[in-house]
Amino acid sequence: AQRVTQPEKLLSVFKGAPVELKCNYSYSGSPELFWYVQYSRQRLQLLLRHISRESIKGFTADLNKGETSFHLKKPFAQEEDSAMYYCALALGDGGTSYGKLTFGQGTILTVHP
Amino acid sequence: NAGVTQTPKFRILKIGQSMTLQCTQDMNHNYMYWYRQDPGMGLKLIYYSVGAGITDKGEVPNGYNVSRSTTEDFPLRLELAAPSQTSVYFCASLGAGGPYNEQFFGPGTRLTVL
Numbered sequence: 001a002q003r004v005t006q007p008e009k010l011l012s013v014f015k016g017a018p019v020e021l022k023c024n025y026s027y028s029g030s031p032e033l034f035w036y037v038q039y040s041r042q043r044l045q046l047l048l049r050h051i052s053r054e055s056i057k058g059f060t061a062d063l064n065k066g067e068t069s070f071h072l073k074k075p076f077a078q079e080e081d082s083a084m085y086y087c088a089l090a091l092g093d094g095g096t097s098y099g100k101l102t103f104g105q106g107t108i109l110t111v112h113p
Numbered sequence: 114n115a116g117v118t119q120t121p122k123f124r125i126l127k128i129g130q131s132m133t134l135q136c137t138q139d140m141n142h143n144y145m146y147w148y149r150q151d152p153g154m155g156l157k158l159i160y161y162s163v164g165a166g167i168t169d170k171g172e173v174p175n176g177y178n179v180s181r182s183t184t185e186d187f188p189l190r191l192e193l194a195a196p197s198q199t200s201v202y203f204c205a206s207l208g209a210g211g212p213y214n215e216q217f218f219g220p221g222t223r224l225t226v227l
Contacts, residue, residue, distance in 0.1 A: 032213045043219070043220055043221075086156070098161060098169075098212060099144050099212040101158070101216065104155050
């Protein structure tokens with residue numbers, strides 16, 4: 001069965017510092033990877049997804065199939081980036097995955113002024 | 114456009130009681146999901162539906178039932194509440210454009226079973 005691991009429950013950085021949230025997965029096929037974010041008192045929402053190759057709010061994530069990782073990075077953290085971040089995986093078989101997501105445990109990012 | 118709405122926001126149940134968590138979406142999405150989130154853990158899929166009249170089990174379905182009579186509504190039923198079902202429950206729907214599109218989440222229902 002597939003699994004997503006986020007090794008850091010808590011991550012603290014100072015404003016302007018680079019930040020990297022780690023995500024590792026185990027899955028024998030080709031997965032699709034996502035990062036979801038939950039800001040304080042807001043709903044869980046999509047931040048970015050591998051399939052779109054996009055950069056959102058300065059964040060990027062690269063899928064490394066050799067290391068089975070999908071780490072989230074931002075060169076200069078901002079206070080408004082403080083939130084809970086979840087890495088999630090969908091099976092890459094298209095037809096039968098039905099969009100079902102497997103989530104990691106989440107990382108709480110705090111950006112200090 | 115309210116998106117995904119869930120009721121109630123909070124609920125305390127006694128062991129053995131039953132209840133239904135309501136979920137409604139107004140985006141005409143076919144795919145809908147129920148997840149639970151335990152403290153310090155990620156979200157886990159309970160049940161999902163790919164359209165009205167079609168539901169299937171996720172990773173942790175025991176103790177729950179679902180129905181999907183309309184596109185808009187996807188209620189989750191707890192028949193005999195147990196302390197292990199204390200959790201935050203999230204409903205979500207999948208945007209159009211394929212299985213790797215964005216999932217839209219509701220605000221969650223915090224359930225405590227005592």
